[in-house]
Amino acid sequence: MPVVDPIADMLTRIRNSHMALHKKVHIPVSKIKSSIVEILASEGFITNYAVQDKEIVIDLKYVDTKPVVRGIKKISKPGRRVYVPASEIPAVRNGLGICIVSTSKGILEGSEARKQNVGGELICEIW
Secondary structure, eight states: OOOSOHHHHHHHHHHHHHHTTOSEEEEEOOHHHHHHHHHHHHTTSEEEEEEETTEEEEEEOEETTEESOOOEEEOSBTTBOOEEOGGGOOOGGGGTSEEEEEETTEEEEHHHHHHTTOOEEEEEEEO
């Protein structure tokens, strides 16, 4: 059975792997998932990632055996898309988290989208 929302599946795999204290998680590859994982790496939520064959292997990050990712929330869903202008991109947990936005200039982290003054579809929040 095909996955209806592949991004939600990816975020759930990351969340579940963190809860189970796994070191790595394997996710089927796509361009949008690669962009999201790249943002997670640049913001320090994961240690590293590699694209191998048809999957992305993510090295999860922990501090004193506690996961760096405290929570992940999917905002835009297949049944309810959420679009925001640049001025309304939220600050997640008073700046302690990030939001990921799909814009006309690609997948961007919320503060970067605000700087470039582009809005778009609010994909998820991570803190």
